[in-house]
Amino acid sequence: MAVSKAAYCSKWYLNCFASSKTPLLLMIQNSQxxxxxxxxxxxxxxxxxxxTVLKVAWSACTLIRGLK
Known part of the structure; x- marks a missing residue:
């Protein structure tokens, strides 16, 4: 969703290139x-x-380091 939000907030509708509006709209749609x-x-x-897996792995590594 961050990509979609960033593309939309880039004021794409003010762009003077008409050919770039369609690909940008498709990018917003596909990133959702x-x-x-x-x-x-x-x-x-x-x-x-x-x-979630990365958080659990990081917690396990931190716990093991703390036990040393």
């Missing part, structure tokens, strides 16, 4: 769709899942 990958139909990998 979430990319989802499934692993064997069991696990869904999306940005939220990756972020």
């Amino acid at each position: 769709r979430e990319i989802i990958t499934t692993a064997g139909g069991l696990i869904i990998f999306n940005a939220t899942t990756v972020l």
